[in-house]
Amino acid sequence: MISIDRRHFLETAAVVGVGSALPAPAAPAKPRPNVVLIYTDDQPLSEFNCYGGKVLSPHIDRMAKEGMRFDRFYISSAVCSPSRYSALTGRYACRGLKQQRKCPPGGTINIGWEAGIYGEDGTLPQILQSGGYFTGAVGKWMQGLGGKVKNPPAEATGREPEVAALLKSNYGKVLKSVRNCGFDFAASIYLQNTGVPKGKRSTKKSWLPKVLRQHNQDWVTAGALEFLNQASQREQPFFLYMPTSLTHGPSPLASLRADPKIAASGYLDKAPNVQPSRKDVMDRINQAGLPHGMAGVTWLDDGVGAVFKKLKEMGVTNNTLVILASDNGKRGKFTCYDSGARMPCIMSWPGVIGPGSVCRELTSNIDFAPTFYELAGIKAPTGVVVDGTSLVPLLTGEGTYTRSHLFLEITYERAIVNGGNFKYIATRYPEKIQRLVDAGQKHSHWGLPMDDKVHHTYNAEKQYPGYFDGDQLYDLTKDPGEQHNLARDPAHADMLRKLQVQLTTVSQRLPHRFGEFRK
Numbered sequence: 001m002i003s004i005d006r007r008h009f010l011e012t013a014a015v016v017g018v019g020s021a022l023p024a025p026a027a028p029a030k031p032r033p034n035v036v037l038i039y040t041d042d043q044p045l046s047e048f049n050c051y052g053g054k055v056l057s058p059h060i061d062r063m064a065k066e067g068m069r070f071d072r073f074y075i076s077s078a079v080c081s082p083s084r085y086s087a088l089t090g091r092y093a094c095r096g097l098k099q100q101r102k103c104p105p106g107g108t109i110n111i112g113w114e115a116g117i118y119g120e121d122g123t124l125p126q127i128l129q130s131g132g133y134f135t136g137a138v139g140k141w142m143q144g145l146g147g148k149v150k151n152p153p154a155e156a157t158g159r160e161p162e163v164a165a166l167l168k169s170n171y172g173k174v175l176k177s178v179r180n181c182g183f184d185f186a187a188s189i190y191l192q193n194t195g196v197p198k199g200k201r202s203t204k205k206s207w208l209p210k211v212l213r214q215h216n217q218d219w220v221t222a223g224a225l226e227f228l229n230q231a232s233q234r235e236q237p238f239f240l241y242m243p244t245s246l247t248h249g250p251s252p253l254a255s256l257r258a259d260p261k262i263a264a265s266g267y268l269d270k271a272p273n274v275q276p277s278r279k280d281v282m283d284r285i286n287q288a289g290l291p292h293g294m295a296g297v298t299w300l301d302d303g304v305g306a307v308f309k310k311l312k313e314m315g316v317t318n319n320t321l322v323i324l325a326s327d328n329g330k331r332g333k334f335t336c337y338d339s340g341a342r343m344p345c346i347m348s349w350p351g352v353i354g355p356g357s358v359c360r361e362l363t364s365n366i367d368f369a370p371t372f373y374e375l376a377g378i379k380a381p382t383g384v385v386v387d388g389t390s391l392v393p394l395l396t397g398e399g400t401y402t403r404s405h406l407f408l409e410i411t412y413e414r415a416i417v418n419g420g421n422f423k424y425i426a427t428r429y430p431e432k433i434q435r436l437v438d439a440g441q442k443h444s445h446w447g448l449p450m451d452d453k454v455h456h457t458y459n460a461e462k463q464y465p466g467y468f469d470g471d472q473l474y475d476l477t478k479d480p481g482e483q484h485n486l487a488r489d490p491a492h493a494d495m496l497r498k499l500q501v502q503l504t505t506v507s508q509r510l511p512h513r514f515g516e517f518r519k
Contacts (some may be wrong), residue, residue, distance in 0.1 A: 216262055
């Protein structure tokens with residue numbers, strides 16, 4: 001049970017005047033806080049100075065210096081779509097309707113990209129919108145679409161009248177779909193990744209011609225600033241969801257060198273002029289002596305800076321919680337290993353969060369929704385499942401925050417991370433695949449034979465010696481790289497059993513079977 005002093009955002013006071021029979025007027029309630037959630041893409045800890053990286057990102061650095069850095073923040077599902085789903089619902093990805101259509105409850109589930117809030121009720125933007133918030137989304141979506149888009153010819157220039165019209169029509173469908181998910185405002189939206197997969201799947205048709213498969217952070221920033229312009233004209237709190245396409249592939253460096261008028265809607269009439277120029281990005285990278293491969297972080301940081309500048313101009317900095325977190329890592333992606341699932345998270349809220357704070361409690365992206373609900377004084381409707389825990393006590397220093405473990409899920413992997421910094425990873429395949437594994441045929445955790453070129457390990461089997469072990473136990477304090485599997489070590493048998501019991505407890509509350517943990 002969490003007990004919170006909520007005076008930062010809800011309390012009103014009535015003071016009885018001394019020697020007077022009449023009460024003094026009630027002090028006005030403090031406005032409910034605005035929330036900006038910047039969710040970056042494939043950006044690991046190494047791309048943040050405050051986590052030991054070496055990049056040029058003064059605005060993100062300032063966020064950490066003036067706010068709170070979270071050192072044990074985990075993504076519940078370490079890949080784009082389910083990570084975003086959990087951030088926008090506060091629920092585990094296995095609960096999503098798209099996942100359950102693919103894998104009906106009662107059976108096993110292979111958690112992959114099939115996730116999205118489109119067509120689902122009880123989501124974060126819907127609940128905040130119903131609670132009086134002005135809601136907006138800009139950036140990479142990957143959360144579902146009403147209807148279908150038509151793929152343009154891959155080799156088109158994008159300037160052909162029929163292709164330009166198609167791109168405009170597709171983009172209109174995308175914007176409408178985002179607005180149908182509880183967002184009052186939608187702009188600068190990428191339906192999915194800007195590039196296409198490599199290898200065997202590289203021939204798959206794409207929603208954009210090759211020439212337009214580029215990042216445009218300036219365009220995303222312009223959309224965010226337009227939302228804030230509209231928010232400044234309204235007498236209501238706002239929620240801005242800003243999932244960037246950076247620093248995911250294709251190469252941000254190549255995109256920095258591309259036509260600045262390229263966008264997911266086709267060619268813009270005019271290149272956005274809302275943050276430092278692309279040339280300026282490269283000049284600063286060169287002056288700092290940094291690898292050009294880190295230019296995408298600086299480009300992204302410039303967008304973050306533009307948002308903070310706008311909040312200051314609006315006079316709402318002290319009443320706005322800004323969160324910057326990554327959806328998953330590049331290395332260890334599609335696994336429960338820390339390199340894919342333990343991600344950067346920084347929160348800034350002047351006057352509430354103490355400057356230079358460091359949080360070492362276990363936290364997760366499923367905690368965003370319940371945190372925002374509490375700050376807004378809103379309760380999730382009856383019947384809406386929220387798996388996360390409010391982080392308000394950590395932000396305000398008031399009340400208590402208790403969490404003994406976190407649950408992670410992806411492919412046929414499940415994991416428990418406990419407060420003592422031990423992690424247990426279990427891989428349990430459906431019976432048909434398990435028989436092949438027992439016969440000696442190695443499978444990825446995606447459930448495909450290792451000789452299949454689309455097994456999606458992201459080389460995890462080469463980086464983690466215990467990858468093919470059905471049970472893995474790691475002491476993350478002594479072995480942060482998860483190289484020494486302790487599951488068969490008698491000295492750690494008690495810890496193994498404790499984490500298995502916790503995995504069983506969590507699994508019993510979820511809709512699908514998982515080995516002996518949920519039959």
